Amino acid sequence: MHGADGIRESVTATTRILLMSWNLRQTNRQARLQRGAAHCESPKVVAAAEATSLLESVIEPGDKVCLEGNNQKQADFLAEALSKADPAKLHDLHIVQSCLTLPEHLDLFEQGIARRVDFSFSGPQAARLSRLIEAGKIEVGGIHTYLELYARYFLDLTPRVALVAAEAADASGNLYTGPNTEDTPAIVEATAFNQGIVIAQVNRIEERLPRVDIPGDWVDFVIPSPRPFYIEPLFTRDPAKITETHVLMAMLTIKGIYAEYGVTALNHGIGFNTAAIELLLPTYGESLGLKGKICRHFALNPHPTLIPAIEKGWVEAVQTFGGELGMEAYVAARPDIFPVGRDGTLRSNRAFAQAAGHYACDAFIGASLQIDPQGNSSTAIIGRVAGFGGAPNMGCDARGRRHTSPAWVKAGQEAQSCVNAMPRGRKLVVQMAETFGEKLRPTFVERLDAWKFAESGAFELPPVMVYGDDVTHIVTEEGIANLLLCRTPEEREQAIRGVAGYTPVGLARNREKVKELRERGVIRRPQDLGIRLSDATRDWLAAQDMRDLVRWSGGLYNPPTQFRNW
Amino acid sequence: MEHLSFTLPSKTAALPKGHTAIAGVVGSGNLEVLLEPGPDPATAHFAIQTSAKGYGEVWQAVLADFAEEYPIGGLQFSINDNAATPAVVALRLRQVLESAQPGTL
Numbered sequence: 317m318h319g320a321d322g323i324r325e326s327v328t329a330t331t332r333i334l335l336m337s338w339n340l341r342q343t344n345r346q347a348r349l350q351r352g353a354a355h356c357e358s359p360k361v362v363a364a365a366e367a368t369s370l371l372e373s374v375i376e377p378g379d380k381v382c383l384e385g386n387n388q389k390q391a392d393f394l395a396e397a398l399s400k401a402d403p404a405k406l407h408d409l410h411i412v413q414s415c416l417t418l419p420e421h422l423d424l425f426e427q428g429i430a431r432r433v434d435f436s437f438s439g440p441q442a443a444r445l446s447r448l449i450e451a452g453k454i455e456v457g458g459i460h461t462y463l464e465l466y467a468r469y470f471l472d473l474t475p476r477v478a479l480v481a482a483e484a485a486d487a488s489g490n491l492y493t494g495p496n497t498e499d500t501p502a503i504v505e506a507t508a509f510n511q512g513i514v515i516a517q518v519n520r521i522e523e524r525l526p527r528v529d530i531p532g533d534w535v536d537f538v539i540p541s542p543r544p545f546y547i548e549p550l551f552t553r554d555p556a557k558i559t560e561t562h563v564l565m566a567m568l569t570i571k572g573i574y575a576e577y578g579v580t581a582l583n584h585g586i587g588f589n590t591a592a593i594e595l596l597l598p599t600y601g602e603s604l605g606l607k608g609k610i611c612r613h614f615a616l617n618p619h620p621t622l623i624p625a626i627e628k629g630w631v632e633a634v635q636t637f638g639g640e641l642g643m644e645a646y647v648a649a650r651p652d653i654f655p656v657g658r659d660g661t662l663r664s665n666r667a668f669a670q671a672a673g674h675y676a677c678d679a680f681i682g683a684s685l686q687i688d689p690q691g692n693s694s695t696a697i698i699g700r701v702a703g704f705g706g707a708p709n710m711g712c713d714a715r716g717r718r719h720t721s722p723a724w725v726k727a728g729q730e731a732q733s734c735v736n737a738m739p740r741g742r743k744l745v746v747q748m749a750e751t752f753g754e755k756l757r758p759t760f761v762e763r764l765d766a767w768k769f770a771e772s773g774a775f776e777l778p779p780v781m782v783y784g785d786d787v788t789h790i791v792t793e794e795g796i797a798n799l800l801l802c803r804t805p806e807e808r809e810q811a812i813r814g815v816a817g818y819t820p821v822g823l824a825r826n827r828e829k830v831k832e833l834r835e836r837g838v839i840r841r842p843q844d845l846g847i848r849l850s851d852a853t854r855d856w857l858a859a860q861d862m863r864d865l866v867r868w869s870g871g872l873y874n875p876p877t878q879f880r881n882w
Numbered sequence: 883m884e885h886l887s888f889t890l891p892s893k894t895a896a897l898p899k900g901h902t903a904i905a906g907v908v909g910s911g912n913l914e915v916l917l918e919p920g921p922d923p924a925t926a927h928f929a930i931q932t933s934a935k936g937y938g939e940v941w942q943a944v945l946a947d948f949a950e951e952y953p954i955g956g957l958q959f960s961i962n963d964n965a966a967t968p969a970v971v972a973l974r975l976r977q978v979l980e981s982a983q984p985g986t987l
Contacts, residue, residue, distance in 0.1 A: 561969050752967040756934060793969035818940045818968040849973050850980045 367397035382475035393541035469506035489532035495639030508534035526659035564852035585682025624858035678723035691784030751817030758819035893953035905978035920958035
């Protein structure tokens, strides 16, 4: 296995055999609990002022520590407490964590408290992470997709100590995690059932919880924090910022892919492109007679931009990875659509929503920063190591899937190159991007920056988010490239260049070949789908701004302050 | 600011004599296009002022495709660009033509 961890584990294994002792972890756990008890004011409750001292007494150097940096919620008080620890007492920690979000998450490495990290996403800290890697201050074990990381918590990356965030606890340590339950069940179960220590920061202690999300038996220490844990409304998109280009691409996708294949179960990756699709369903989708035929089941966070489609009866169910700040009351009022508990509030579950995104969805659609002529796509560009989040898990063919659906079977048929091959289905994996991104940076490049990360030795393999051979369609403002219909790598490359617009990659296209691909329907331009550029106006958006979304929700949606712009 | 100008061959536009039209606004990532009659029925003339320097070749490609796809001979386009992407440029050109001859595109 890897370096120091591997040596430690084989030393432990040897010790175990020598001592004929099979409960070393248990014994060690008891010792930690005894040291921690000194800081408790009641069996499980620790005062906020004692947080750093508690961590210094129950964590040991070299430990694997999971600090709950989820996509949305952050155990920010515990992160701050850990960053105040004495590096002489706590050092060489191996951080295993979904998201590197807060400055404190990376402060741990600068201060010598932590040395190594295995994670999934680092969007807000992407630039700083890149600098730390270059400066040799942080060892990256691996970038993962979320479900992959949780799986390893149950196998070879088990946290010794988990630092989590919950809304409320009772005196027995039962936790209510509420709408933003997110990763907590997976983290806590893996830790608790491998003799680990679980510490939770909570917004409040209550005598009686609305519901029990995590049983008190699995929780060792509870710390009421001075302020509520931090949550980011990551998935909220202001309709006022949706452009005509977003609308055009949404129209292409709805008509050229969702309608074409009959996509009923899907995941939308984050961004304005998919927000535009959501807002076009009850208008453009309605005009095409698609209600009930597409977009019925979503593996999705509670996107405010999905409200109009839900209200118009398009959606049967939304399985959520996390919550979304401001959507709590709306979700609670729609228990037929969202996973609402007996207490009346949402319970999200990232692990299972990711599993649904992998196996139960006909289609994944997401954006990208860079795409090469083979269709490989990455967010790792020079100066930024952002990681991948859920995209690799949902943006890939689910080769273990066995149940059929019309979209899955049709995509599989299109992909089948040999008449005698065993027929199988195929997930639609759509990459959707404008040909030029921010500051006129081309999305399409001859060679991904990801290669440079491998060449510099920072990563063993180029960090790719979605591999070209998993991608089935690319949608740009120039049209749709259907890679399932391509029979050779050269055709595939020209299909991609044929929608890469006026980027250098697009300008280098073989015009004759692209023309032929268009005639075959491998490339389809807006006109080929009966879409006129002048039709792509913002008038199609079911909501023009945040106020419209609030109106659609009957006043239940409560946008966070930064979105209250009217 | 960079000033660019292009004269491209194209089929003669069927536009009422003296007709003008305008599309877009000079916001960030956007552009304004003014369409007026031009001197030569066999060519289209483009005068561009842009805040994004060094994209001459991309403008050439975008405008050449536009001149090939639509009859715009005898027209003059004045463009004020604020770093719009080629997608938005292509959209505004078609919008200005559509507003000059509604329903024919």
